[in-house]
Amino acid sequence: xxxxxxxxxxxxxxxxxxxxxxxxxxxxxxxxxxxxxxxxxxxxxxxxxxxxxxxxxxxxxxxxxxxxxxxxxxxxxxxxxxxxxxxxxxxxxxxxxxxxxxxxxxxxxxxxxxxxxxxxxxxxxxxxxxxxxxxxxxxxxxxxxxxxxxxxxxxxxxxxxxxxxxxxxxxxxxxxxxxxxxxxxxxxxxxxxxxxxxxxxxxxxxxxxxxxxxxxxxxxxxxxxxxxxxxxxxxxxxxxxxxxxxxxxxxxxxxxxxxxxxxxxxxxxxxxxxxxxxxxxxxxxxxxxxxxxxxxxxxxxxxxxxxxxxxxxxxxxxxxxxxx
Numbered sequence: 001x002x003x004x005x006x007x008x009x010x011x012x013x014x015x016x017x018x019x020x021x022x023x024x025x026x027x028x029x030x031x032x033x034x035x036x037x038x039x040x041x042x043x044x045x046x047x048x049x050x051x052x053x054x055x056x057x058x059x060x061x062x063x064x065x066x067x068x069x070x071x072x073x074x075x076x077x078x079x080x081x082x083x084x085x086x087x088x089x090x091x092x093x094x095x096x097x098x099x100x101x102x103x104x105x106x107x108x109x110x111x112x113x114x115x116x117x118x119x120x121x122x123x124x125x126x127x128x129x130x131x132x133x134x135x136x137x138x139x140x141x142x143x144x145x146x147x148x149x150x151x152x153x154x155x156x157x158x159x160x161x162x163x164x165x166x167x168x169x170x171x172x173x174x175x176x177x178x179x180x181x182x183x184x185x186x187x188x189x190x191x192x193x194x195x196x197x198x199x200x201x202x203x204x205x206x207x208x209x210x211x212x213x214x215x216x217x218x219x220x221x222x223x224x225x226x227x228x229x230x231x232x233x234x235x236x237x238x239x240x241x242x243x244x245x246x247x248x249x250x251x252x253x254x255x256x257x258x259x260x261x262x263x264x265x266x267x268x269x270x271x272x273x274x275x276x277x278x279x280x281x282x283x284x285x286x287x288x289x290x291x292x293x294x295x296x297x298x299x300x301x302x303x304x305x306x307x308x309x310x311x312x313x314x315x316x317x318x319x320x321x322x323x324x
Contacts, residue, residue, distance in 0.1 A: 031206075032206070033204065034239065035203050036199060036204055036280065037146065037200070038285075040078065040079065040080035042081065042083055044080075045077050045078070045322050046077065047075070047077050047318070047322070048194065050072075050073065051073050051313075052312070052315075053069075053313045053314075054071075054072075054310060054311065054312045055068075055069050055312075056309070057310075059309070060306060068104065068126075070103050070104075071100075073100035074192075076096045078092055080092050089141055090142045093138070093140075094136075094137065098114045098115050099113075099130075103124065110126075114134055125260060129257060130182070133182065133192070136155065136156065136159065136183070137153060137156065139153035140189070145201060146198075146199055147195075150185075151185050156183075159183065160183060163176075163179045163183070164180070186215055187217045194316050197212060199212075207232070209229065211229070213225065214227055216291075216293065218312060219297065219308055220255075220267075222251040224248065224249050225274055227244065228243060230242055238281060238287065239281075240277075240279060241277070242277055243275070244276070245273035245275075248272055248295075254266070254267050261306070263301065265301050267297055268298055268300050271295065272293060272294050273293070274292065275292045276289075276290070276292075285318065285321065286316070287318045290316075291313070292313050293310070293312045294310070295309075295310045295312070296310070
């Protein structure tokens with residue numbers, strides 16, 4: 001009798017083990033893997049609206065504060081004139097078509113729209129810093145990992161050469177720095193690179209998590225944002241991706257120009273985080289993309305310190321796609 005009971009015990013254990021093993025194998029095999037990455041079909045122009053809203057609290061060493069709110073709207077278009085080359089690099093061209101600008105201070109509201117014939121460009125320093133990309137066309141060369149290796153293009157090179165030409169060079173070194181810095185790689189990619197190298201290189205399933213580094217240009221400071229991304233959902237129309245910062249650091253040798261500050265500043269401390277939400281069409285078109293960032297940046301100004309508390313929300317919206 002004892003042998004029979006012992007035998008039945010082992011049979012039952014083996015049966016439960018085999019059922020558990022079968023269940024695990026079944027759940028693993030039930031996972032659906034997706035290729036989640038962007039795509040730019042040749043000669044298809046995607047029109048985007050970027051709305052960039054920033055609240056700034058500037059704190060001086062004596063404890064006094066100034067507050068500003070800025071709203072930028074850039075309309076721009078992206079297209080690939082040819083397929084990837086044999087090194088799997090893809091050239092995507094960007095045309096910055098128009099700008100709407102608003103700055104709200106304690107005393108005044110400054111407004112400009114590049115499509116309004118009755119409005120003249122503003123003389124405010126903040127506007128002069130941010131107008132640089134308007135009317136620019138430039139090339140972004142994407143690697144197989146969907147990060148931008150370089151920027152260039154004929155029109156871009158012409159503008160850079162004009163800015164650096166001794167015959168036309170600006171005598172004010174702060175203004176000269178502004179034009180060269182705002183047309184450099186990271187400030188341009190901050191606004192107009194909607195890919196940002198954040199997509200997984202391998203196929204993933206729902207709730208898959210991967211890490212990537214995204215570089216932002218927040219109030220003149222190039223910031224490396226280390227992020228955990230997750231594929232949160234998929235339906236017939238879209239992939240949904242979310243991300244959250246787990247570490248930030250400034251790029252080395254940073255210098256920043258702040259409006260109403262007469263000299264260049266040196267950012268020496270950065271804290272903050274960003275939250276990402278992306279809606280990607282299964283064919284690879286980015287339809288909606290939001291980055292919500294909060295930063296505290298400490299700037300060294302000669303022997304003084306200025307702190308800026310910054311809330312920045314960038315929202316890219318696809319307005320339409322057209323064959324060219």
